[in-house]
Amino acid sequence: MARRPNPKLSDVARAAGVSLATASRALADPGLVRRETRERVQGAASMLGYVPHGAARALATRRSRTVGAVFPPVDNPIFAAATQALGHQLATAGYTLLLAAHEYDPSAELAVTRALLERGVDGLVFVGMDHDPELFTLLAQAGVPYDLMWSLDPARFHPCVGVAHRMASVRATQHLLELGHREFAVIAGHTAHNDRTRERLAGVREALAARSIELRPERIAEAEFALPQARAALRLLLERSPGFTALVCGNDVLAIGALAECASRGIAVPARLSIVGFDDIDMASGVTPALTTVRVPAAEMGRRAAARMLARLAGGAVAHVEELPAEVIVRASTGPAPR
Amino acid sequence: MARRPNPKLSDVARAAGVSLATASRALADPGLVRRETRERVQGAASMLGYVPHGAARALATRRSRTVGAVFPPVDNPIFAAATQALGHQLATAGYTLLLAAHEYDPSAELAVTRALLERGVDGLVFVGMDHDPELFTLLAQAGVPYDLMWSLDPARFHPCVGVAHRMASVRATQHLLELGHREFAVIAGHTAHNDRTRERLAGVREALAARSIELRPERIAEAEFALPQARAALRLLLERSPGFTALVCGNDVLAIGALAECASRGIAVPARLSIVGFDDIDMASGVTPALTTVRVPAAEMGRRAAARMLARLAGGAVAHVEELPAEVIVRASTGPAPR
DNA sequence: TTGTACGCGTTATCAT
């Protein structure tokens, strides 16, 4: 079937018997026109099924009412809640979220960012602190505001909203120390290009070092955020250096995987092994009371990021670094079994 | 600091000493200009840090190189893998994914779709079959191609790529029947505005009905896709109508929750209760060999959806309805315990 | 309150 081209504003104007300018005003800022003309225009618009042409509008106003998000994909389900909250809040304010993922490769990140800038995004959101310096050159050059989510910039240079992974990790580890544990192991997420996993691991080290306890290299395993990999990591740890009574997992998926491995080996949790994990996707806290978790406020982070960006786009000021609480939630844990 | 406006194509042209038209061609279709001029233009472009203005281009070409995805948010982690695959494939072809979520509310879906159309998306992807009829009116009017993901249109009216939820559910149930189970219970995802959950539930009913086995209403519980809710659902079932030996869960999150509840009650799985679940986010298959799962090829679905859309945008034809396999993966299951 | 006319940055259609 032959399709007529979509009606344009001039069609609406003609149908309403007004000029282009009046039609534009009637739809964009109804307060500027007489009630009667406004209604005629709005009537004509909905009669014709008029849909504004965003590109033309963007060209004229030099704003696109879109915000771009650049996310690493590997641990993508981790960002689902935050992405959703972000998009939802933006939509409420008439903005649309442009989503771009990249493999964990800084140059790819640059490329997708460039693509978003071409699309004319009004603002950008990134994850974490690990980025190609050139990225920030690009952003400055484009004059586009940005936020880094999830982490807090230690240098307080970049605007960001996130949690203090390291301190949360320290506190979780201290909890285990206070229970009397001295033999620790860690299953961490891969630390390459990922400051969140690095900081979480560093927190364990820091808390242990404060009590002069060493975290032996063979008691550390890195794993992908997936259940089979987590199970394999625990097997590796048990094989390489058994005898630990406390296990810190960089993530809820890792914690659940470890728990599953324990179950299949008859290792009682938390009686014989205490496990704590960061609850990135809110799985660990629900699956069992046997795990102690660090709550990561993902959805809230998305909402805050949206609010910050919207405020800034509206010309307002926002806190440069915004810290959200990551509480340690003790569901169950016991001290080490006596030798 | 005072920011100069971004360089435009005319700036590049001037710097290269060529006309606007030549500059445009040199960047867009390098084959059309002499090698030497092309290099002058490209040099000038990168010198100036030129970034094309997408809105202007979209206005001139009447294409945005953008595809929109409209997702329900409730079970959002479920779509993470598909979203990522979709976005990644599109990016590879120079397209960007515009993401919009909505509460499970058909009118909200219409609104966000309208927002995406205003942004000038070249194509749209939706989830499932449950949509406001007006949505399709809108799409037809806009002349924008679309695909429905996850499900298959029984009426074969809408273009879609997905799995046969009902048949997969039938096969999973048959598996349990063949083991000798006769007493079934179901924990389903909420069925309102969600054809996937409805079809999965219907599949159980269908398989049982074929053997003249009734699925009693008190043996059916609906729950949100979250662990605590799944546990509560199992408690409810056990309280309302104990005695079932097989449990079909509409989702891996539900299955894991049920498994956790079993663990805390000392119900052996699969020895005393066989559980099967759809593996939406690929959790169930990894956490334990105790569960039988139906594999949902989420990432592949995202890739296929992208491929279909790209082919169509390039003027090619694609299968109207594309079915992806959802295999039943038996990890472990046993027949019912003798009475 | 409404209308006229120009500009937004790019591509595409003509000439040359």
Next chain:
DNA sequence: ATGATAACGCGTACAA
């Protein structure tokens, strides 16, 4: 192979 110029659809000074 290159250059001049007219769209593309909308917002907005400025004029009326």
